[in-house]
Amino acid sequence: MADFPRPTLQELVSRIESDILSRVEEGTGILRRSILRVLARVFAGAVNLTFGFIDFLGGQLFIVTATNAWLERHATKWGKTRRQPTFAAGKCNVTGTDGKQIPANTQYQNADGIEYETKALVTIAGGVGVIEVDALASGVAGNQEEGDILTLTSPLEGIDDQAFVDADGIQGGEDLESDDDLRDRVLQRVQNPATGGNDADYIGWVLDTPGLGVTRVWIIGSFNGPGTVGIFFVLDNQSPIFPNPSNIATVQAVIDAHAPVGVEATVYAPVERKISITMDLNPNTAEVQNNVKDSLEAWFKDNTDVGMLLFRSQLDEAISLAAGEVDHTITDIEVDSVSVGVGDVQLGTNELPTIDPTDITFN
Numbered sequence: 063m064a065d066f067p068r069p070t071l072q073e074l075v076s077r078i079e080s081d082i083l084s085r086v087e088e089g090t091g092i093l094r095r096s097i098l099r100v101l102a103r104v105f106a107g108a109v110n111l112t113f114g115f116i117d118f119l120g121g122q123l124f125i126v127t128a129t130n131a132w133l134e135r136h137a138t139k140w141g142k143t144r145r146q147p148t149f150a151a152g153k154c155n156v157t158g159t160d161g162k163q164i165p166a167n168t169q170y171q172n173a174d175g176i177e178y179e180t181k182a183l184v185t186i187a188g189g190v191g192v193i194e195v196d197a198l199a200s201g202v203a204g205n206q207e208e209g210d211i212l213t214l215t216s217p218l219e220g221i222d223d224q225a226f227v228d229a230d231g232i233q234g235g236e237d238l239e240s241d242d243d244l245r246d247r248v249l250q251r252v253q254n255p256a257t258g259g260n261d262a263d264y265i266g267w268v269l270d271t272p273g274l275g276v277t278r279v280w281i282i283g284s285f286n287g288p289g290t291v292g293i294f295f296v297l298d299n300q301s302p303i304f305p306n307p308s309n310i311a312t313v314q315a316v317i318d319a320h321a322p323v324g325v326e327a328t329v330y331a332p333v334e335r336k337i338s339i340t341m342d343l344n345p346n347t348a349e350v351q352n353n354v355k356d357s358l359e360a361w362f363k364d365n366t367d368v369g370m371l372l373f374r375s376q377l378d379e380a381i382s383l384a385a386g387e388v389d390h391t392i393t394d395i396e397v398d399s400v401s402v403g404v405g406d407v408q409l410g411t412n413e414l415p416t417i418d419p420t421d422i423t424f425n
Contacts, residue, residue, distance in 0.1 A: 063083050068113050074106035125248055129241050136313060137244055140251045143339045144244050148273045150197040150204035150235030152226035154212055158186040162220030162374040164193055170212035170225055176204050178232070186221070193225060197235055202275075202299050204235035230306050236275035236299065243277075266294050267320045268329075271313050280332070280368040282411065291327040293317060294368050294412065303416070305331045332414035334367050337407070338396035338421040339377065344389040346424055353384040355419040372407040372415055393425060 069077070079102045083112035086098075134144055156164065168180045178195040185191065195212070197204030206212070210227040217223065238265045247269050250320030261281040268279045277298040285292025295313060305313070314329040321327040339358070343350060361380035366372070374392065381390050392404050397415075409415055 068117065071110045074109050075102055076107075078102040078105050091404035098161060123320040125245060125252065125290060128245075133241055133244060133248075137248045140248055142244070142248050142251060142270065145236065145239035145272060145275065147200035147238045148234055148236045148275075149200050150202075150206070150232045152195065152206065152232030152234075153228045154193050154195060154232075155228055156186070156191045156193055156225045157189055157222045158191065158218075160186055160189060162186045162218070164191065164218060164221055167199075168193075168218065169215045170195060171215055172206060172210065172212055177215065195225075195232065197232070200235060202235050202239045203293070204232065205300055207301055230295070230308075231302075233300055233306060233309075234273065236273070239275075258352045259325060263320070264291065264293055264294060264317070264327070267316055268293060268313055271316045271324070274305075274309055274312060276313070282369070285372065285411075286326065286328065289324065289326055291316070291321070291325060292412070293327060294332045294414075295329070296332065296414065298363055304334055304336075330412060333410065333412050335409060335413045335415050336398050336421065337362075337372070337415050337417045338394075338399065339392060339417070340394040340396075340423040340425065341381070342391045342393060342425045343387070346387065346395070350386040351422075351424055352382065353386055354381055354390075355422050357381065357384040358417055358422060359419060362415065366415050368409070368414050369411045370409050370415070374404060374406050396421075 079099065082098050082102060083110075095112050121127040122129070125133070125136045128136055137143060142178045154170070158164075163186070164180060164184045166180055166182050172178070177198040179198055180195040181196060184193050192329075193313065206227045208227055208229050208231050210232075212225045212227070214221070214223045214225075247266070250262070250269065251266055254260075254266065256263055256266075261283075265279045269276050275297055276295050278296050280294045282292040282294070284290060284408045293313070295305060297305060297309065310329050310331060317327050317329055341354075358377070361376070361383075365376070374395070377392060377395075378390070381387060395402050395404055395407060397407060407415070
């Protein structure tokens with residue numbers, strides 16, 4: 063059945079004017095300032111609004127086009143709910159005078175003005191201390207990497223103003239799940255009926271883990287021998303994207319609650335393999351260089367898998383998609399700073415390739 067062609071506002075005006083003319087005395091037109099012309103435009107506006115609302119409702123009938131609360135209604139039918147925003151938390155190293163204390167609820171902030179609050183009283187010993195902090199605002203903006211600096215919002219006697227985020231970072235902050243991410247999870251469930259333990263079931267269980275914002279999942283059967291399953295995941299909205307021990311424990315608890323009896327299912331973080339690329343580029347301008355970096359970064363996020371064979375041709379394609387690129391030649395590829403030439407790169411079973419824009423070099 064062909065789509066219904068929605069008339070434009072002007073077409074509606076013309077149709078209504080013609081309809082009015084067909085019902086008035088023959089030979090009589092609608093004068094420029096006639097009330098009939100005004101009515102035609104008023105009716106056309108009302109009908110156009112109705113068409114718009116019907117268009118909107120038509121889109122809400124289907125998961126692939128539904129939005130906001132309508133999408134959430136579809137999700138509910140399949141046992142899914144929108145992931146709610148979460149607050150980042152972590153530890154920081156502080157320095158100061160022995161015996162001086164940092165009270166609970168002491169506030170720090172990062173360079174962007176995001177505020178954090180300490181969870182418990184900490185006493186400086188040996189010139190150092192470790193504080194646990196929670197972000198006061200939810201969302202990914204509260205996440206911090208190792209070595210990032212938080213600063214006291216109000217000075218404390220004997221306590222240095224700066225606190226340094228520890229090796230695990232301040233993590234766990236997630237924004238309200240977007241329509242696109244919720245839609246992907248619902249479609250993953252619809253297109254993969256539950257079977258009690260196939261790969262799609264494991265992927266769905268991990269993606270649904272609350273409070274983490276898992277974005278990609280890989281399942282490897284017989285990872286540790288017959289009857290075992292290896293589960294790997296990343297958090298693309300975090301930095302770094304690789305899960306920490308707390309994240310892994312959270313997902314493991316979800317898997318333990320769902321995995322079939324007799325299956326040993328274990329959750330792991332993928333092993334990162336950092337890819338560096340050196341190339342000749344034409345034209346070799348700053349703008350095209352930035353476009354190439356953006357294109358490669360996006361490709362790695364959308365197309366890489368644990369244990370994949372990374373084809374040189376895939377890298378060439380990603381570079382060629384960059385706006386303004388005319389020609390290029392990859393002259394070297396490195397894995398963890400070790401040159402592997404310019405051929406394909408085979409990753410280990412539990413390894414995931416990543417790329418950082420700073421690791422892309424132009425001759």
